[in-house]
Amino acid sequence: KAGVTQTPRYLIKTRGQQVTLSCSPISGHRSVSWYQQTPGQGLQFLFEYFSETQRNKGNFPGRFSGRQFSNSRSEMNVSTLELGDSALYLCASSLGQDNEQFFGPGTRLTVL
């Protein structure tokens, strides 16, 4: 069974731009969660989607948004990029509530 895939793997943007990251979960998994990992803050929860509905959201500004499609693929968007948004963005998929979450390889975003 194929694992979680994320595209692109690397991105370089400048301040003020916006970016869209994509995640395809493991086949049969309907829950997709997004996390941000930075050296200073560690791994932090952004949001979770299940059956195209956002069920949970972390403490991030409204510039961070996401969506999920009917095939469970998910995208997250960051608008008006700031230097502090430079991070590894990770997507994780799971069957549902409280199940194990499996991470994709991540997208490393650098904001200049």
Added chain:
Amino acid sequence: QKEVEQNSGPLSVPEGAIASLNCTYSDRGSQSFFWYRQYSGKSPELIMFIYSNGDKEDGRFTAQLNKASQYVSLLIRDSQPSDSATYLCAVIAPRTRGYNKLIFGAGTRLAVHP
């Protein structure tokens, strides 16, 4: 107080020894507990999960959970240099706080030396 606490290390053990990694969590309503391994520059890889009090063994790995003490640990037997990585303890927040929110500790860096 951090929600999930781990000793940042580094924890240095000789090859063949048992590595013991510890984690405490603050929310008593937490139900699901996970250990991830993360190599430098890579994404976290799930190595163990445990839902009930007691021990759970999988190969060289044993996870231990004590909900009364709000403590979860990971033992790695016969440690190998390839086990050198950062080990992340993660807890799913109680459902009252929404769905599927994994709360991570800062991670413990393990170094296994030959």
